Amino acid sequence: MKARIEAELPFYFGPGKELFGFYHPAAAVTGTAVLLCPPFGVEQIRCHRLYRQLAHSLAESGLPVLRFDYFGTGDSAGDSHAFEWPRCLADVATAAAELRLRHGGGRLLAFGARLGANAALAAAQTARLDGVVAWDAITDGAALVRQYDSMEASLKVDLNRFEVARPDLDVSTQWPGFETSERLRSQLLELRLLDPGIASAWLTSSSPDEASRLGEPYASRQVGVDVAPRWDDVNGLELAILSHPLLEAARRHLKEMA
């Protein structure tokens, strides 16, 4: 176990080495590797530990894994307000190519939470993914934008957090925790769920928010998981999401696809 963890490597990759990645090698069992696509903003930080645990679990079961941060997020280059959807999709493809390079080709699966799921699904073709496991994928981009706006509006008057309510000016260009841009807002408003036309599994939390409620044709294929991440709860911004049932469900579906 210790030797395996030592072999896990943090590194920068991609054009200009702008993207941060963490490679979890594994003894080749199936020839399949897994790309973990993170969610966006505060959700990325809340899911960090969960992604690490999933990566360990998958690597232990013989699936090499690459975790990475999009441009403008995590340890990758770029300011937070530089995060944009087209670049995010390009980063998925860059990360997929990097993973292929490191594990030597073969099939590639992806797991993503929230916008991470949408990114994997939308980039599936260019990244040449063979399957995607999505968790609380965003089905309605406009609802997500409304949710972030509403959370920011609650945040500024949260007297559990601030001594005095903050004026609009202090929060006008932000979503919880991060600067945003008009471009990203427009891009997310247009966001719809894309059927990748490849193997897919749809994990949903026990009480999904409006932005990730699955309609047809996905509803009949959804797999409920006993996890309550409280994506829309402004009191949960600093809370890490940890869930054994989610890890188990994600691992099981990825193993089945491998």
Add this chain to the structure above:
Amino acid sequence: MHEQAFRFGAARHLVGVVGLPPVIEHGVGMILLNAGMVYRVGPFRLHVELARRLNSLGYPTLRFDQSTIGDSGASGQRLSRPEQVLADVRDAMELLKQQSGCTRFVLFGLCSGAQNAHSTAYVDQRVAGAFFLDGYGHRTLGQRVRHYLPRLLSLSVWRQRFARRRTPVAARPAEPAFEVEPLPPKIVRAQLAEMLHRGLKLDFIYSGGVARYFNHVRQFRECFGRLADHPCVSVSYFKEADHTYVLSGDRQRLLDHVAQWMGHHFPITRTGSSA
């Protein structure tokens, strides 16, 4: 900007990112410690933004995860948590020294990070300065007066209280929170005095998010007496900000403050070098 990721430490169990300025001179580097259980990027990416700002000013930086936090594993050594923290920060200083050549370090810690910065700064001679954000401090008579008096005199507070009595509001559920284990004030004061005697520069920053125990810049004197007059001590109270600097404007003000403080106490004598 030049950043490089490392696995390092006695047991190669630690993970961190070194940021280097364009020109590297032997001087002072900054090490950013975990804020509670938040991994090395910091709350809302605060540590990434701060590290890059300092790199652009000429200071090398290392943001890293201490043992068992973020991407770092356990060291496998049988050490108490305080011993492990010290060992981890020493490993971090060694890495930053190898990568940048700097031999003196400024520690930056928020909440439990402040506590860890304090304990390390107290025992390690290579620490030249520290930022303690929402670190040690304790409630004082002045704090209680400032907290309760306006509430007693506020009509709206009384209205809310009566309204609540009529319509009971569900209490906010208890959540795991960033907490600093209190060290007896007497010990904190003695240890700070020892650090100042060694010539350390110390910056204490408190946010409005910890008004429950610290609510005015003057309170530092109420807590630590004459230490407040020491020329190497500076104290700030960011009343508007919350504990984790969730608003980007608050983070920018904090970054500006840190950059200014560094420039004052560890000035860059020419591009990429600090005195």
